[in-house]
Amino acid sequence: MIEGHKIDETNFNPPLGVGGILLDERQKQVSVAGANERTIDCNKASVAGSVSQRACVFCGSRVVLYPISDALHLIHGPIGCAAYTWDIRGSLSSGPELHRLSFSTDLQERDVIFGGEKKLYQAALELINAHKPKAAFIYSTCIVGVIGDDVERACRMLEDETGIPVIAVEAPGFQGSKKDGYKVACESIFKLVGRVNNPIPAKSINILGDFNLAGELWILLEYYKKMGVHVNATITGDGRVEAISNAHNAALNVVQCSGSMNYLAKLMKDEYNIPSMRVSYFGIEDMSDALYDVARFFKDDDMMNKAREMVKEEISRMMPALAWYKERLTGKKAAIYVGGAFKAISLVKALRLIGVQTVIVGSQTGTPEDYELIKKLCDEGTIIVDDSNPVELSHFVKEKQADIFIGGVKERPIAHKIGLGFCDHNHERKEPLAGYEGMINFAKEIYATAMSPVWKFTKTTDPLTP
Amino acid sequence: MTTNILDKGNLVPLQGLGVDKGNFNSPLGVGGRLGGYVSTRNSCKLCAPLGASLVFKGIEGCVPLIHGSQGCATYIRRYMISHYKEPVDIASSNFSEESTIYGGSRNFITGINNIIKQYKPKVIGIASTCLSETIGEDIPGHIHNYKEENANTGAKLPTFIHASTPSYCGSHAEGFHNTVLATIKTLAEYENVRNEITILPGMVSPADIRYMKELLEDFGIKYTLFPDYSETLDNEYTAEYQLIPTGGTTVHDIQRIGNSKATIEFGASFNKSFTRLKDKSSVQTAGEWLESKYYIRNYQMPLPIGIEASDKFMEALKTISGKELPEHHRKERGRLVDAYIDAHKYVFGKKALLYGEEDFVTAMADWCKEIGVEPFYIKGADFETLKEKANEFQPDFLLGNSKGYYIARERKIPLVRVGFPIHDRFGANRMLHLGYRGTQELFDRVVNALIEYKQENSPIGYKYL
Numbered sequence: 001m002i003e004g005h006k007i008d009e010t011n012f013n014p015p016l017g018v019g020g021i022l023l024d025e026r027q028k029q030v031s032v033a034g035a036n037e038r039t040i041d042c043n044k045a046s047v048a049g050s051v052s053q054r055a056c057v058f059c060g061s062r063v064v065l066y067p068i069s070d071a072l073h074l075i076h077g078p079i080g081c082a083a084y085t086w087d088i089r090g091s092l093s094s095g096p097e098l099h100r101l102s103f104s105t106d107l108q109e110r111d112v113i114f115g116g117e118k119k120l121y122q123a124a125l126e127l128i129n130a131h132k133p134k135a136a137f138i139y140s141t142c143i144v145g146v147i148g149d150d151v152e153r154a155c156r157m158l159e160d161e162t163g164i165p166v167i168a169v170e171a172p173g174f175q176g177s178k179k180d181g182y183k184v185a186c187e188s189i190f191k192l193v194g195r196v197n198n199p200i201p202a203k204s205i206n207i208l209g210d211f212n213l214a215g216e217l218w219i220l221l222e223y224y225k226k227m228g229v230h231v232n233a234t235i236t237g238d239g240r241v242e243a244i245s246n247a248h249n250a251a252l253n254v255v256q257c258s259g260s261m262n263y264l265a266k267l268m269k270d271e272y273n274i275p276s277m278r279v280s281y282f283g284i285e286d287m288s289d290a291l292y293d294v295a296r297f298f299k300d301d302d303m304m305n306k307a308r309e310m311v312k313e314e315i316s317r318m319m320p321a322l323a324w325y326k327e328r329l330t331g332k333k334a335a336i337y338v339g340g341a342f343k344a345i346s347l348v349k350a351l352r353l354i355g356v357q358t359v360i361v362g363s364q365t366g367t368p369e370d371y372e373l374i375k376k377l378c379d380e381g382t383i384i385v386d387d388s389n390p391v392e393l394s395h396f397v398k399e400k401q402a403d404i405f406i407g408g409v410k411e412r413p414i415a416h417k418i419g420l421g422f423c424d425h426n427h428e429r430k431e432p433l434a435g436y437e438g439m440i441n442f443a444k445e446i447y448a449t450a451m452s453p454v455w456k457f458t459k460t461t462d463p464l465t466p
Numbered sequence: 467m468t469t470n471i472l473d474k475g476n477l478v479p480l481q482g483l484g485v486d487k488g489n490f491n492s493p494l495g496v497g498g499r500l501g502g503y504v505s506t507r508n509s510c511k512l513c514a515p516l517g518a519s520l521v522f523k524g525i526e527g528c529v530p531l532i533h534g535s536q537g538c539a540t541y542i543r544r545y546m547i548s549h550y551k552e553p554v555d556i557a558s559s560n561f562s563e564e565s566t567i568y569g570g571s572r573n574f575i576t577g578i579n580n581i582i583k584q585y586k587p588k589v590i591g592i593a594s595t596c597l598s599e600t601i602g603e604d605i606p607g608h609i610h611n612y613k614e615e616n617a618n619t620g621a622k623l624p625t626f627i628h629a630s631t632p633s634y635c636g637s638h639a640e641g642f643h644n645t646v647l648a649t650i651k652t653l654a655e656y657e658n659v660r661n662e663i664t665i666l667p668g669m670v671s672p673a674d675i676r677y678m679k680e681l682l683e684d685f686g687i688k689y690t691l692f693p694d695y696s697e698t699l700d701n702e703y704t705a706e707y708q709l710i711p712t713g714g715t716t717v718h719d720i721q722r723i724g725n726s727k728a729t730i731e732f733g734a735s736f737n738k739s740f741t742r743l744k745d746k747s748s749v750q751t752a753g754e755w756l757e758s759k760y761y762i763r764n765y766q767m768p769l770p771i772g773i774e775a776s777d778k779f780m781e782a783l784k785t786i787s788g789k790e791l792p793e794h795h796r797k798e799r800g801r802l803v804d805a806y807i808d809a810h811k812y813v814f815g816k817k818a819l820l821y822g823e824e825d826f827v828t829a830m831a832d833w834c835k836e837i838g839v840e841p842f843y844i845k846g847a848d849f850e851t852l853k854e855k856a857n858e859f860q861p862d863f864l865l866g867n868s869k870g871y872y873i874a875r876e877r878k879i880p881l882v883r884v885g886f887p888i889h890d891r892f893g894a895n896r897m898l899h900l901g902y903r904g905t906q907e908l909f910d911r912v913v914n915a916l917i918e919y920k921q922e923n924s925p926i927g928y929k930y931l
């Protein structure tokens with residue numbers, strides 16, 4: 001079976017003895033911690049003909065804006081782009097659930113020929129009247145620009161007619177990768193910011209880049225509340241148009257997940273002079289830092305003491321459990337392939353905490369700085385990849401003899417086919433993994449993945465096969 | 467599968483979503499504006515390259531390539547993986563802004579080169595997307611040029627198959643049938659008539675395909691079944707990552723389809739609603755094409771779900787093979803009749819809300835009527851329309867894929883999961899729908915869902931039926 005992909009090795013120099021499976025164009029996107037000094041070449045468009053794990057600009061903008069639950073999300077284009085993103089994320093809302101409906105202009109051939117702008121206008125108007133959203137996002141997908149629809153104009157007309165913000169999300173898929181879509185989403189959100197001025201307490205923050213998967217945001221809100229920090233806007237988990245429109249009044253932007261929300265923080269810094277800090281809520285260390293850093297920012301001793309107390313309490317509560325897992329998991333090896341590099345970094349640390357060594361780290365949207373950080377953090381010999389594909393991943397995993405694979409829904413069957421445990425750390429997760437509570441869930445999941453008795457059938461050969 | 471057909475002059479929905487009154491008596495009035503929305507709200511249909519990819523996965527040694535931007539391929543992979551729980555590699559030519567403006571021939575060539583290098587495929591199946599169709603990509607031309615340029619290199623090139631699949635002309639179901647047609651048109655040859663048949667089952671499950679193969683073998687019929695993704699999308703544990711999973715209909719077998727003495731194709735609407743403005747004539751099915759081109763007798767019939775539909779299919783097999791229904795299949799029919807008798811009361815008079823691909827839904831609707839269940843569906847409707855109409859129809863249960871779950875949940879009624887996609891349960895690959903055996907499975911599941919519903923809603927937890 002492996003035979004099928006032995007590429008002729010003459011014109012092909014694999015950089016790391018990984019068996020000659022990298023496409024020429026891909027060689028610069030792989031690196032080994034401690035082995036070579038090359039900076040990883042990321043931010044590249046995926047190579048034509050490869051099975052990229054990476055999605056399009058539209059996808060990036062859609063996942064970021066999706067959790068804004070009192071806005072209307074209308075996708076202008078043929079049906080697929082909308083159908084595949086219906087209820088795509090497990091982002092919970094404490095109130096309205098308009099975001100969970102998938103609306104599409106479902107362009108037909110005659111629209112492609114005669115233009116779809118009128119249809120868009122009608123569709124949007126009708127939906128706004130029916131659902132009374134607080135704002136509307138109109139996404140343009142690949143063919144919209146090509147057929148010459150002026151979506152901006154339609155949005156202006158709609159805004160005049162309905163009196164709510166109607167924002168054109170220009171996200172044709174071919175204009176880049178998912179990461180470019182994040183930027184488009186940030187710009188779209190930024191168009192809401194500054195529209196209202198509601199009074200809020202002085203020590204208030206915006207939470208950027210948490211999407212409230214499995215209710216994770218609510219765990220964080222609880223922590224910040226205990227510290228006496230007011231949370232103004234949550235962007236975009238459990239997000240609301242009004243709070244986002246008032247986001248410029250907060251004192252600080254706390255940004256999680258390097259990929260998606262940094263750009264919004266930058267825009268808000270430039271325009272409103274709001275400082276920002278990067279945090280991660282995943283794993284004990286990073287979670288605690290996220291709380292301390294905020295207290296430090298406000299130079300508030302009382303806040304800091306409360307944070308310390310809370311952390312102490314949480315840690316003493318969870319340490320015995322974690323020790324139990326660590327004892328059993330030590331020696332296991334993990335491969336990580338996730339969307340954002342920052343998430344990967346937190347995962348490496350969290351795994352270490354329970355005795356699991358990371359042997360492969362990859363992401364779809366990392367920046368050179370992210371990869372440098374990962375290199376420093378990881379043990380020597382760890383393979384680091386940008387925008388990988390199934391062929392590569394399966395090889396790395398075999399070579400490094402990983403026991404567990406942490407990735408998204410598309411990697412699960414690959415892992416399972418080669419007898420590797422799989423842990424879902426993506427948008428569909430149903431158990432919260434953030435915060436202290438999340439760390440225990442994570443340990444549980446890794447344990448269940450690595451320790452299931454079913455692996456005995458994959459490690460040995462089938463006795464009935466001649 | 468057009469949801470709302472707009473008159474381009476005044477942008478008023480002309481033709482709403484008509485209840486299909488031909489098939490059954492629905493309590494709803496017919497012909498009114500059912501959906502009444504310009505937009506599609508929670509779409510039931512998916513897009514055409516998904517159907518194409520599924521067909522390509524049913525060809526041995528084939529890698530599908532979606533010619534367009536990468537998002538479409540990634541979404542389609544994700545969607546299929548969540549259903550089949552198997553690796554689904556689909557390559558993309560990854561259009562950039564530049565290719566969108568200047569054409570995608572360079573991406574095409576790089577794409578093909580990279581696939582060949584990485585996968586060494588026997589076949590590359592190329593589907594277009596809305597984008598590549600809109601900018602007028604000439605894929606047959608690209609293939610031609612590629613072959614010319616590589617003619618003297620001595621390298622053996624894979625077989626190329628191309629299906630035109632803009633989603634603004636049809637859904638995944640049409641994409642599927644069109645790709646079956648395109649593949650057969652590209653490959654089928656005629657030498658001499660052989661005592662073999664071709665079976666084109668349509669968009670069915672891997673278990674359905676395995677059942678079909680077993681049945682035909684039991685009949686002693688030599689056949690080619692296409693597309694056969696029963697292994698490629700429902701593989702055993704392999705320990706190694708297979709770049710291209712084993713299984714699938716071989717190119718050689720597809721070539722020999724021209725020699726068949728008969729074709730059996732399942733479906734009701736096929737790709738007939740896939741029309742292009744340039745060409746208003748409805749599209750031929752693969753069976754019809756084989757009949758017109760090679761004079762191969764075409765047995766076109768609904769998917770064999772239910773006793774009557776399965777009987778019709780078995781009759782055809784008897785005629786073709788000159789043999790009687792093999793004994794253990796006859797017994798399956800007998801047991802099914804027996805089960806119908808034992809459980810008829812639990813289903814009689816119940817109302818089912820159906821949705822999914824039209825071929826599938828029409829077959830399911832006929833089956834419902836066969837067991838005394840009143841079926842209801844709206845041709846081409848989206849889920850929100852169905853949800854609204856369900857208030858009037860008051861169904862007792864839903865029969866369809868996972869995506870209607872939210873309606874069942876809201877109404878607190880059971881959903882019996884069938885078809886594609888099943889994203890919220892295990893075992894979609896092993897779900898059998900066809901023949902006496904498949905009907906038995908379906909029947910048991912429907913009956914038990916209704917019994918369970920009644921039991922759970924009863925004030926006393928009884929232990930007998």
Ligand code: SF4
Nearest residue numbers: 080081513538596633
């Ligand atoms: S552009 Fe067309 S082919 Fe691509 S996902 Fe959308 S509907 Fe499907």
Ligand code: SF4
Nearest residue numbers: 056058142173537538
């Ligand atoms: S690449 Fe374009 S057409 Fe495809 S899913 Fe993304 S936006 Fe839609």
